[in-house]
Amino acid sequence: MRCTDIYIHPSLLGQGLMVRISFDGVTGMEYWANYSMTAIFFLLGLALPAAAFTVGRWLRPHHPSAAKIITYESGVDPFGDSRVQFHVRYYLFALLFVIFDVETVFLYPWAVAYDTLRQDVGLFVLVEMLIFVLFLFIGLIYAWKKKVLEWK
Amino acid sequence: MQWNGEFLAFFLLSVMAIGGAVFMIHFTRVVHMVLALAFTFLSIAGIYVLLHAEFVAAVQVLIYTGAVSILMLFGIMLTKHRTSDHSDSRSRHQLLSFVGVAAFFGVIMWVIYHTPFSGGKAETAKYTVANLGEWVFKQYVIPFELTSVLLLAALVGAVILAKKERDA
Amino acid sequence: MQAWMWLGPVIMLFVVLGFVTLAILFERKVIGWMQSRIGPNRVGPWGLFQTVADVLKLLLKEDIVPQKADETLFKLAPVIAFVPAFAVVAVLPFTDSLVFADIGVGLLYFIAISSITTIGILAGGWASNNKYALIGAMRSAAQMISYEIPLVMALVGVIMAAGTLNLSGIVEAQKEMWFIVPQFIGFVVFFIASLAELNRTPFDLPEAESELVAGYHVEYSGFRFAFFMLAEYVYVFAMSALTTVLFLGGWNPLFGFTFLPPLIWFLLKFSLIVFTLIWIRATLPRIRVDQLMQLGWKVLLPLALFNIFLSALLKEIPGIGSYY
Numbered sequence: 001m002r003c004t005d006i007y008i009h010p011s012l013l014g015q016g017l018m019v020r021i022s023f024d025g026v027t028g029m030e031y032w033a034n035y036s037m038t039a040i041f042f043l044l045g046l047a048l049p050a051a052a053f054t055v056g057r058w059l060r061p062h063h064p065s066a067a068k069i070i071t072y073e074s075g076v077d078p079f080g081d082s083r084v085q086f087h088v089r090y091y092l093f094a095l096l097f098v099i100f101d102v103e104t105v106f107l108y109p110w111a112v113a114y115d116t117l118r119q120d121v122g123l124f125v126l127v128e129m130l131i132f133v134l135f136l137f138i139g140l141i142y143a144w145k146k147k148v149l150e151w152k
Numbered sequence: 153m154q155w156n157g158e159f160l161a162f163f164l165l166s167v168m169a170i171g172g173a174v175f176m177i178h179f180t181r182v183v184h185m186v187l188a189l190a191f192t193f194l195s196i197a198g199i200y201v202l203l204h205a206e207f208v209a210a211v212q213v214l215i216y217t218g219a220v221s222i223l224m225l226f227g228i229m230l231t232k233h234r235t236s237d238h239s240d241s242r243s244r245h246q247l248l249s250f251v252g253v254a255a256f257f258g259v260i261m262w263v264i265y266h267t268p269f270s271g272g273k274a275e276t277a278k279y280t281v282a283n284l285g286e287w288v289f290k291q292y293v294i295p296f297e298l299t300s301v302l303l304l305a306a307l308v309g310a311v312i313l314a315k316k317e318r319d320a
Numbered sequence: 321m322q323a324w325m326w327l328g329p330v331i332m333l334f335v336v337l338g339f340v341t342l343a344i345l346f347e348r349k350v351i352g353w354m355q356s357r358i359g360p361n362r363v364g365p366w367g368l369f370q371t372v373a374d375v376l377k378l379l380l381k382e383d384i385v386p387q388k389a390d391e392t393l394f395k396l397a398p399v400i401a402f403v404p405a406f407a408v409v410a411v412l413p414f415t416d417s418l419v420f421a422d423i424g425v426g427l428l429y430f431i432a433i434s435s436i437t438t439i440g441i442l443a444g445g446w447a448s449n450n451k452y453a454l455i456g457a458m459r460s461a462a463q464m465i466s467y468e469i470p471l472v473m474a475l476v477g478v479i480m481a482a483g484t485l486n487l488s489g490i491v492e493a494q495k496e497m498w499f500i501v502p503q504f505i506g507f508v509v510f511f512i513a514s515l516a517e518l519n520r521t522p523f524d525l526p527e528a529e530s531e532l533v534a535g536y537h538v539e540y541s542g543f544r545f546a547f548f549m550l551a552e553y554v555y556v557f558a559m560s561a562l563t564t565v566l567f568l569g570g571w572n573p574l575f576g577f578t579f580l581p582p583l584i585w586f587l588l589k590f591s592l593i594v595f596t597l598i599w600i601r602a603t604l605p606r607i608r609v610d611q612l613m614q615l616g617w618k619v620l621l622p623l624a625l626f627n628i629f630l631s632a633l634l635k636e637i638p639g640i641g642s643y644y
Binding site for chain 1: 325326328329330332333379380381382383384385386387388389398399402403404405406407409410411420421422423428429446448449450451452453454455458462465466468469472473476477479480483484485538539542543544546547609610612613614617618621622625628629632633635636
């Protein structure tokens with residue numbers, strides 16, 4: 001475990017200044033304090049729209065009319081159904097996205113542990129990732145050659 | 153059982169996860185179902201945080217909430233998604249499902265109560281991304297490389313499907 | 321969770337809202353200056369209250385829900401888009417003492433949470449039940465997911481050099497050398513991809529007002545529209561801060577000029593990034609949709625992957641290896 005820094009946490013200012021020691025693994029009370037903080041940010045993110053829409057309801061006018069609530073289509077009466085079927089290429093890009101996202105899940109811990117692994121197993125650490133990325137790159141080249149990465 | 157912040161958080165997150173799942177079954181429009189499912193995924197990430205598995209939690213949000221939900225939404229957009237799904241309410245059908253679910257629930261509860269959980273606390277200080285990386289890339293190299301083959305197969309399959317669709 | 325813990329985040333919320341108010345004015349002023357115009361100058365001195373007036377106007381606008389729209393989802397979508405935008409601010413380290421949630425996987429948290437906004441945009445476009453909105457939402461989502469990949473891949477080099485996903489740790493690792501120098505390729509890929517993630521010019525296709533009317537938020541009015549816009553500008557804040565943290569050394573001073581406090585250094589670099597974003601908007605035209613996808617998958621992604629192995633190889637070279 002590596003001591004990264006010693007600092008004063010702003011959230012602790014209310015309790016008087018407290019100096020905390022933060023560790024790389026962030027354990028114990030640290031861990032809970034930090035994740036409670038992310039939870040608070042989520043709750044505040046929900047509270048702002050809730051408050052704004054409530055205040056807005058008191059202030060804004062509300063006079064819906066048939067013409068007002070019609071679907072906007074550049075001033076022409078809307079025709080057909082708006083929920084059209086999309087081209088398959090959208091789905092293909094989503095699939096590519098999921099596959100490469102999974103790749104990053106492996107790349108990130110590898111990058112974090114790189115220096116340690118480099119000392120322990122030598123350049124094999126590079127080779128194993130090279131093989132992994134190469135396989136996916138072959139897939140990308142394949143998609144490229146089959147012209148599915150084109151957007152017409 | 154102690155009533156502390158951790159337990160309260162676990163309780164809330166569980167209710168959110170189960171609530172999302174119940175809504176997912178209850179909704180009739182597919183887009184709503186996907187969003188309910190995404191909410192469940194997010195709540196489960198919260199439970200991972202409670203277990204000190206922060207990397208798994210982040211990955212859960214990145215892959216499931218962020219990527220798989222989008223994939224499902226894009227999949228829905230490929231179909232005629234204007235209609236909503238009206239499930240048939242045949243009583244015999246429902247009864248059969250209920251018996252099946254009840255049996256499954258019974259089995260799961262039985263397994264949970266009969267599994268000997270070894271006591272002792274996990275060393276959460278060891279749950280760092282660096283340690284995770286070391287384990288994966290030292291001890292599990294072969295499964296890791298096989299994953300890339302699996303991903304390649306998925307990618308090639310997707311391309312072939314898309315090609316077929318376009319030619320048709 | 322005690323009451324005092326809320327104080328910092330609430331202050332931060334107002335700081336972010338203040339930033340958005342000023343950034344919109346600043347953007348209009350700077351673009352005006354670049355196009356030899358004056359920009360807003362009527363409301364308050366130097367047009368200072370222009371955005372405030374705009375926000376108040378939006379607050380007083382009628383909230384119209386189209387007849388064919390999916391009402392619940394239509395109302396919920398701006399919230400889904402906004403919440404992650406503010407939640408990512410929690411992990412940003414402004415100085416070594418000013419960080420709200422110093423979590424071990426800070427960088428991954430940022431990327432993961434910010435990807436939820438795509439769902440909000442898709443939900444908004446779909447719930448509107450409008451052709452322009454749905455096409456805009458789908459385009460927007462396709463763009464955001466396509467550029468998320470090069471964005472995350474470009475950061476692998478930074479993580480290798482820092483050896484941690486903790487954002488404070490990444491800044492600490494830049495004491496001697498900012499990552500923009502050794503990780504220049506990574507920086508370029510990251511910056512271009514972040515422009516696309518922010519839906520900013522030259523990647524503002526989802527909101528191409530000349531072809532899609534306004535994209536996914538065409539049916540939105542009043543404050544619901546405001547929340548989509550707010551989410552966008554909060555992301556400008558978060559992404560500029562993240563760029564500062566990852567590549568410009570965060571609060572570390574340049575040339576050892578320590579007479580300025582760390583927070584000022586952070587703000588200087590942060591403002592530089594924000595200015596560059598505006599500058600690019602005034603300079604570059606919008607790119608075409610086919611070019612957009614080609615650039616992401618055929619140029620940026622291979623470049624980001626190349627950067628990973630280049631960084632790994634440069635680590636082996638004595639002398640400069642310590643910077644990688």
